[in-house]
Amino acid sequence: MRFRxxxxxxxxxxxxxxxxxxxxxxxxxxxxxxxxxxGRVIELDIDGGVSKDAARSQVEDVCKLLLANxxxxxxxxxxVA
Amino acid sequence: xxxxxxxxxxTNCDQDIEHVYRELLNVETVKIWHRDTSLPKVDVxxxxxxxxxxxxxxxxxxxxxxxVMEAVRGFADRGGKVLGICNxxxxxxxxxxxxxxxxxxxxxxxLSRFVHMRIDSDRSxxxxxxxxxxxxxxxxxxxxxxxxxxPETISRLEGDGQVVFRYCDQSGRQLDxxxxxxxxGSLNSIAGITNSRGNVVGLMPHPERAVELLSGFxxxxxxxxxFRSTIAA
Numbered sequence: 021m022r023f024r025x026x027x028x029x030x031x032x033x034x035x036x037x038x039x040x041x042x043x044x045x046x047x048x049x050x051x052x053x054x055x056x057x058x059g060r061v062i063e064l065d066i067d068g069g070v071s072k073d074a075a076r077s078q079v080e081d082v083c084k085l086l087l088a089n090x091x092x093x094x095x096x097x098x099x100v101a
Numbered sequence: 102x103x104x105x106x107x108x109x110x111x112t113n114c115d116q117d118i119e120h121v122y123r124e125l126l127n128v129e130t131v132k133i134w135h136r137d138t139s140l141p142k143v144d145v146x147x148x149x150x151x152x153x154x155x156x157x158x159x160x161x162x163x164x165x166x167x168x169v170m171e172a173v174r175g176f177a178d179r180g181g182k183v184l185g186i187c188n189x190x191x192x193x194x195x196x197x198x199x200x201x202x203x204x205x206x207x208x209x210x211x212l213s214r215f216v217h218m219r220i221d222s223d224r225s226x227x228x229x230x231x232x233x234x235x236x237x238x239x240x241x242x243x244x245x246x247x248x249x250x251x252p253e254t255i256s257r258l259e260g261d262g263q264v265v266f267r268y269c270d271q272s273g274r275q276l277d278x279x280x281x282x283x284x285x286g287s288l289n290s291i292a293g294i295t296n297s298r299g300n301v302v303g304l305m306p307h308p309e310r311a312v313e314l315l316s317g318f319x320x321x322x323x324x325x326x327x328f329r330s331t332i333a334a
Contacts, residue, residue, distance in 0.1 A: 033204070033249065034204060034207070034247075034249075034286075036204070036205035036206070036207070036209050037205070039209070040209050085166075086158070086162060086163075086166065087158075089159060089162070089195065089202055091194075091200075091201065091202045091249070091250065091251070092202050092204065092249065
C-alpha cells in the first residue's frame, strides 16, 4: 500500500519559506498572490501482509514520531494505491 | 569529573567543547558516538552544534532517532546534566527533552555574527554559579534559531524561571521587536531555556566560542562562566 503524507505548518505559525516565495512572485508582477504556505509531501510504501487499518495506523505513528512536529505542524494521510 | 560529548554525523562543534573543558577547565572529556546505545560514566553530556544528518526533514529531527538519544533521555530522567548548544538545542526540542521548537530566522537569513545574551535565571546547572542579569557576548551561527512555543508553554517557562538566556543589547536591555538585538525573532527574545528540574539546558548562541581573551576582541571570554558552573554544581 502506498500512502502520501501532507505536512503543513499550523495556522498562525510564521512560514518564512512561504513569505519568501510570495515576495519573489510579487516582484515578478504577480502582485495579487497572497498567503503562500509551503508544505512537504512524503510518500511511502508499506509492504503487504498487514491490513489496511494496521498500515494506516503505522503511518499515523511515524507522523507523530518523525514526519511532523506537533508543536508547529499538522499532517494529513492519504492512501494513493 | 568527566564530560561526554555526543557526535552525530554532521556535528562540527565537538572539538570546541572538548577544548573548553580539557584545556581551560582541566576536565576529562570523552566522545560518544551516535550509534552507542549506552553512555560511559560521565557527569555532564553535551550535544554540540553542527548540522546533524544534514538538517534533513527538520533540524534535529533525525538525530532524535539515533540510538544514543535513548541513553541520553535515560540519563536526563535520572537527573543527569545535559547541555545542547545550537543544533544540540534543536535536537533536545525535537526529542521532547525541552519544550518548543526552533523556526527559521525571521529575516530569512543564515546568521553568523556576535550577539549579546543576558542570564535571566540561575535555576539551571549551566547558570547556577553565574550572576543573574550579567551579559555574555558570543557568536551565533544558525538558520533556525527563532524560538517558538504555544502561549501556555511560554507562560510556564516565564513563570517558573526556565528562560535562562535572552537576547539583549550591550547593556542588557531586552528589545523583542528590534531585529538587530532579537536577531532571529524569538518569542520574548528567548535564546536558551531549561527544563523544570534545571538539569537539561539548550541555547542557540555559542558561548564555547567566546572563552579566551585571544578570540575576544569583541566578545572577550564571557562565555566561560557557564561552563565553569557545570563542573562546580
